[in-house]
Structure formats: C-alpha cells, structure tokens
Amino acid sequence: MPDVNRRGLLIMGAAAPALAPALAGALPASAKVQTVAPPDPTEVVRLWPNGAPGGEGVTVVPIVPERSTDPAYRDRYAQYTTDPIMTVMRPDKPNGSAMLLIPGGGYRWAVLDKEGFDVARVFAASGTTCFILRYRLPADGWSAGADAPLQDAQRAIRLIRSRAGEFGVRTDRIAVLGASAGGHLAGLASARTDAAYAPVDAADAASLRPDLTVLMYPVATMADPHVHAGSRTHLLGETPSAERIAAYSLEKMNWNGAAPVFLLHAMDDVSVPVENSLMLLSTLKAATVKAEAHVFQEGGHGFGIRLIQGRPAAVWPELARAWAARLDFAL
Template sequence: MDMERRTLLGLAAGAGMALSVTGARAQTIADGGRAGPADPTEIIRLWPDGTPGGEGVTVTPIVPERSTDPAFHDRYAQYTTDPILTVFRPERPNGSAMLLIPGGGYRWAVLDKEGYDVARVFAASGTTCFVLRYRLPADGWAAGADAPLQDAQRAIRLIRSRAADYGVDPKKIGVLGASAGGHLAGLASARTDAAYAATDAADALSLRPDLTVLMYPVATMADPYVHAGSRTHLLGETPSPERIAAYSLERMDWRGAAPVFLLHALDDASVPVENSLQLLTTLKAAAVPTEVHLFQEGSHGFGIRLIQGRPAQVWPDLVRAWAARLDFPL
C-alpha cells in the first residue's frame, strides 16, 4: 500500500476529517464533529499502475455528506476515478473475507449505509471486510457498463492474492452487494469471463466469489420490475433488448456459481421483490444452493441502521447461520 497515502488518511482521521482518495491526491471533507467510530485508515488501490480505459474521463471525484444528524455519517462517492478498497480488520480474524459493494443506482455508491456500517457488523464477528468504492458506468470509461464489473473482479482477485497477509482462507472470500451493488455482486458471481486484460500476477487467480449475499438486489434490467434509474445509468436511455438481456441477472447462466443468500422486503417500492423472486427461479434451475428471506416490511435500502427495532434487523444473524452451515464463518 502507498504509505504516503496511508499517512494522509491517518492524519485526516486524527483531525476529525473524512477522506476520499482520488488519483495522486487526497480530498478532505469536514465531518462536522460526528460521533461514532473513526473511518479505517487502510486502503488498497485497485489499479496502482493506472485505471484502465480512462482516456475520455474528465469527471472530478466528490464524496458529499447527506446526514444532518451528528450521530452518524451518510456519505456517497460519485465520479470515482481511482477505485479503492477500504479495509476493516477484525480484532480476531476468523479466516473469511467479505467484499462489500454498496448501492446507489449506478449513479453513486453510498459508503456508510451499505458499506462501512455493514462492514463493522461483520468485522465484529471476525470477518475481514473490504468496502469497494467503484467506478460508475456513465463517467466516460472505455468499458462502459463493464467498468464497475472490472473493479469488482479486480477486487476479488486482489483480496485472494493477499489472503495470507490478512489471515484469510483464499477459498473463503464472499461478496455482499446491496441494491445496484447487488446487481454488481450478481454480475461478479455469475460471469466467468474477465472484463479486463490481466495486469499482474493477481489477475491469474479466480475472479469469482465463494459465497454471495444479495440485499434487495437490482436483478433485472427488463420491464416491468426494473429499477429504471439503475438501468439508465448502467445502459443508457434506450438500451436494446439484447443489452437488457445481457445485464439481467435472471437471464444469466449461473451454473457452477457459489451459494447465494437473498434478502428483500415485500414493501420495497423502489426495487420490487420480483427482482429477487425471478432470480430465485433462475438459481433453482441452475442448482445453485440458495437461501431466501423475505420480510413483510423494511422498504428499500435499509442496511443496518434503518432496520433497528424491526423484524428485518436479524438479517446479519441469518446470513451468519446460513454461512456457518456452509463451513464459512462470518
């Protein structure tokens, strides 16, 4: 890891600042004196020799704060140009790792609600967590809709290549994605082809996860159940039927994929539960070991904080119990 970059992060954390690492510089954003745990200072750059396909990219990265409550953060990363993993090291590693992919409709990636907050829960029980800050498809990347997938595949390979450094079994690397991040996690789980050209020894390793958790996932790109904003930001205003089919998880070949855990709220008005139900039919037909939990209430994007005091707050324990039956400690 770049030690100068890590030093900057440490200084920012000590000064009560949140930091977004982009390119060769650090952008700091005052956190308003918010309470709660400090952000981790350890990061991994996905593409230290240069992010692929960025010749036409002119966006400037931002990390706005949406929370007006000093008790918690609610930040999102937009226009990311230098994708990173933020590392949450547990006090007592249990040998497993989890790549966390937050949602944001492919317009941005929400860092706290479906990233850092979830990472802290699983790190508390021993899982080494890596929160992915990924590129967005509409920002001018040569790979277009596959730019986020390039980042997810590269992240899995990098975690696997550094498993020994983190006390992780390289065959126990899971992925958890929420909303549009669930779509991206699904792509990483179903696709067997690399979306980018190999750059180093890590790219010789497997790019598929060993376990997949999809929270209220954007699964389909097809009407009538599509989340329209995700489709527009991923595929454009008027994608062809062929493009819609190629990026709909329920139309993919899942044979040989890792076990999948699906969770969704029946009152989700943003991403209808049919996204998970249609995908379940596909997974069952492909003989992928799958567990599904549907909650009567919860709406969309509940993460950890927004579900407290409601039945769905048990979802991390349900995931742990399911994974334990697969000999995958979480």
Template sequence: MTVTAIVSERSSDPAFHDRYAQYTTDPVMTVFRPDNPNGSAMLLVPGGGYRWVVVDKEGFDVARVFAASGTTCFVLRNRLPSDGWAAGPDAPLQDVQRAMRLIRARASVYGVRQDRIAILGASAGGHLAGLGSARTDSVYMAVDDADLVGFRPDLSVLMYPVATMTDPYVHAGSRSFLLGPAPTSQQITAYSLEQMNWREAKPTFLVHAMDDEAVPVENSLQLLATLKAAGVKAEAHLFQEGGHGFGIRLAQGKPGQVWPDLVRAWAARMDFAL
C-alpha cells in the same frame, strides 16, 4: 469526459454518517480488520443506483457488523458506468473482479483463506455483486500476477438486489445509469441477472422486503427461480416490511434487523464463518 471525484455527506445528524461517492476515478478498497479473525473475507459492494456509491449505509456500517464477528471486510468504492470509461457498463465489474483477485492473491497478508472470500452487494451493488458472481469471463486484460487467480466469490449475499433490467420490475434509474436511456434488447438480456447462466456459481443468499417500492421484490423472486433451476445452493428471506435500502441502521426495530444473523447461520451450515 473528465470527472473529479467527490464524496458528499447527506446526514444532518452528527450521530451517523451517510456519505455517497461520485465520479470515482481510482477505485478504493477500505479494509476493516477484525480483532479476532475467523479466516473469512468479504467484499462489500454498496448501492447507489449506478449514479453514486453509498459509503456508509451499505458499506462501512455493514463492514463493522461482520468485522465484529471476525470477518475481514473490504468496502469497495467502484467507478461508475456513466462517467465516460471505455469499458462502459463493464467498468464497475472490472473493479469488482480486480478487487476479488487482489483479496485472493493477498490472502496470506490479511490472514484469510483463499476459498473463503464472500461478496455482499446491496441494491445496485447487489446487481454488480451478482454480475461478479455469475459471470465467468474476465472483463479486463491482466495487469500483474494478482490477475492469475480466480475472481468469482465463494459465497454471495445480495440485499434487495437490482436483479432485472427488464420491465416491469426494473429499477429504471439503475438501468439508465448502467446502460443509457435507450438500451438494446440484447443489452437488457445480457445484464439481467435472472437471464444469466448461474451454473457452478457458489451459494447465494437473498434478502428483500415485500414492501420495497424502489426495487420490487420480484427482482429477488425471479432470481431465486433462476438459481434453483441452475442447481445453485440458495436461501431467501423476504420480510413483510422494511422498504428499500435499510442496511443496518434503518433495519433496527423492523423484522429485517436480524438479517446479519440469518446470513451467519446460513453460511455456518456450509462451514463458512461470517
């Protein structure tokens, strides 16, 4: 299957962009370097239901907020699982693991600490970031010295994550684009974050709105229970309203607009500047 990469604009308002990328053939990381680096890095994994990757709403917009407080941010534009890659549903995870390793291997170049590399994923990107946080197996063969370093993040932030692949709380579109129209029970279990082994995973922060009609809040609630049982340091903030996909811009004027400050305060308690 041959695909041609495209980036489309959904916004009709010249005041802001709302782009999405499809058919990515070569993964891209866009770097946002802060004026006053704090030594931390963050890999941002935007959502898009595994159908596309939203570039601005959960990528560039979020990166600008955390870069403003000193964090070196890397926005990932990953490949998508339904584009015919040999790795199938693991193709996006290959890109996440490789991105984390590149950041860690080149930490001195970017002026960040190798043990202060966070990941932030939203919606289906939250699922992908969760896989990157929980999985301990490398899903691709090493290609250079960068692959000698670890690929798991030192801290995870999952925003309204697509956590489960199991009915009744699954986001059906994400499951279909990730696993196909008729996944096996084994696939559903293997890609459900709440059914994975999270022991020894790093601290994890969850953000979700109670009125999310696209990805039910039970995705975060079930995952939170799994994190607690596994002994992972975890914190969750559930907002009464906010819907799905609020990112930065759509959270303004709503309870969820404080989420970046909540993340920073939580991370600071663990000596992790964001």
C-alpha cells in the same frame, strides 16, 4: 454465553452509535450524552497500480458529499470515482473469512456508510475481514462502459485472494455482499466467468469468482416491468436494446457452477420490487445453485443496518451467518 446471544450483543454494539440519538431522546436533558460516528479505517488498497483501465476519455472529478447532519452517524456517497479503492476493516479476532462489500446507489453513486462501513462493522465484529469497495460508475466515460464497475469488482476479488496471507484470510473463504445496484454488481461478479479486463499484474492470475454471495434487495432484472429504471439508465443508457437488457439481467444469466447465494428483500420495497429477488431465486434453483431467500413483510428499500433497527428485518445478519455456517463458512 450461548453463541447466538454473543452475536446479538455484537450487532447491538456495532449499531450503538446509530441508535444513540433515539436512546438520548428518552433521557432527561441532564443525562444526554453527545455521540459521534466511529472513525473510518485507515487501511486503503488501490485497485489499479497504474490507473484504472480505459480512462482516456474520463473528465469527471470525484466527490464524496456528506448528507448527514447528525454527528452520531455518517451518510456519504462517492460519485465520479476515478481511482477505485478498497477500505480494509480488520476484525480484532479474525476467523479467516473475507467479505467484499459493494454498496448501492443506482449506478449513479455508491453510498459508503449505510451499505458499506455500517454493514462491515457488524461482520467485522464477528471475525470477518471486510473490504468496502469504492467503484467506478458506467456513465462517466470509461471505455468499458457498463463493464467498468465489474472490472473493479473482479479486480478486488483477485487482489483479496492473491494477498490472502497478508490479510489473514483463506483463499476459499472470500464472500461478496452487494446491496441494491451494488447487489446487481455483486451478482454480475458471481455469475460472469469471463474477465472484464486484460491482466495487469500477477494478482490477475487468481480466480475472480467469490466463494459466497449475499444480495440485499438486489437490482436483478433490467427488463420491464420490475426494473429499477434509474439503475438501468445509468448502466445501459436511455434506450438499451433488448439484447443489452437481457445480457445484464441477472435472472437471464448462466449461473451453473456459481457460489451459494443468500437473498434478502422486503415485500414493501417500492424502489426495487421484490420480484427482482424472486425471479433470480427461480433462476438459481434451475441452475441447482445452493440458495436461501428471506422475504420480509416490511423494511422498504435501502435499510442496511441502521435503518432497520427494531424491525423484523433487523435479524438479517444473523440469518446470513447461520446459513453460511451450514456451508462451513464463518461470517
């Protein structure tokens, strides 16, 4: 079977639990079968052995509400995280690549399934070892403020790289995928060369830079008129200065020497305008960063994997894989 067909079947297989309700609706009542969401992986890695840094003033209590009422899929979000973790999803046949997945949520929370577990299952199906990040949020009282999520992302990359042998991945094949505000965080992790925290153990001797970056409908700019206002407020506060806005706008950063970047966005995204990706693409071109962008006519915002089935943007995992393969990076 040609490789593209095999991968297409893998995508369909990974998405099957989410598609089941629609398929069941077309069957006679006697033929309907109850489906349930696949179980979560059980392997979890704590990021900080002695607690996350700068938490002396943190009083929030973590919650993980479930929004889905359909047993075929889950839709959880993590809010007020105090003990950041990575959930490891190991493939049946590892190809040596790793992917850190950073879900979005406007820096208010992190959606765990739609842009985390659901996406991870698709890439794990083709051999990538996936790590779903549950990160701290900037407005919860951490002394690092806006850099608290970045501390978690940088620490996660270093842990994956320093323990590459344990996870069965190559130290030079570590990708990061971020969606929406998670795309902003993934962009920070890709563009920033400075560590946002003091070393805590030997793992922090490893490089904090990803080898490949995938940004799904990313929050890029913190400036009007194309900013996602909620992300800016939760990251920088109600009235950030012009200097702070510029410092956290991805299109204003120095991307020289950054890893290759893959961008995808929908033209009809009314939450995070497509200009976020277009402005960032111009910056990447000026910095001679290898980059590819796919702009779909329709798709809206936050489509992940499940919500885009049957629409043109559903091909995005295959587009990302093909692009990565041209860079000798298996996804």
